């Protein structure tokens with residue numbers, strides 16, 4: 001089985017697809033589109049694996065979303081067993097999400113600031129577990145990193161952690177920053193430890209990503225839909241789907257002022273290099 005496109009980050013496992021999941025996957029298959037379906041906790045990761053075991057064009061990514069963690073959260077060790085499976089091609093989505101943690105200026109702010117720091121520590125600890133698991137299983141990481149508004153704080157903290165592990169483990173530590181929204185400095189740091197970046201349908205309607213999209217070397221860029229979120233033009237406002245991935249690839253080529261054919265091929269090559277288990281399954 002060969003694929004025209006590979007959407008490296010979708011959530012076909014989410015309830016948004018409960019009513020018509022089978023139909024949607026059939027449509028995706030007919031378009032020769034493959035997708036990595038991404039877990040955000042143990043239950044949703046199990047659902048990813050079920051889909052990946054059932055469908056040839058679906059691959060699983062297993063992990064705990066940092067935005068789901070609270071003050072009592074720990075790394076869910078059941079993920080270790082789940083991830084040790086040939087249908088799992090990456091560990092995540094994992095990382096740091098500071099977007100909702102920023103203390104708002106109000107009374108009682110000191111407590112809030114302490115709580116924020118605690119949560120950051122918990123996110124970092126759980127992230128470290130994902131890194132260890134990826135290294136143990138020799139898999140890439142699918143990073144979710146979201147900074148607090150107007151800053152690069154989560155990216156900087158995540159890079160401090162990743163650079164430390166890169167020093168010890170070299171190229172064995174690898175991965176992709178999903179829904180990349182970092183600045184040029186963050187991009188340079190990620191690239192220098194061999195991490196790729198991917199962009200969603202947002203690039204079809206927001207111009208904030210253009211500078212970075214132009215600056216990424218062609219061999220370090222990938223495309224995703226993050227379905228059911230952020231549908232690209234002309235589907236904006238509707239449920240997104242891996243079916244929309246051609247729109248994202250086309251727009252990336254347009255922003256870079258490069259041939260769509262060249263960009264499309266590079267993105268497939270990059271995806272198979274970062275997630276070799278997809279290529280192995282195609283070859284079978």
Ligand SMILES: [Zn+2]
Pocket residue numbers: 009011038093226
């Ligand atoms: Zn996601």
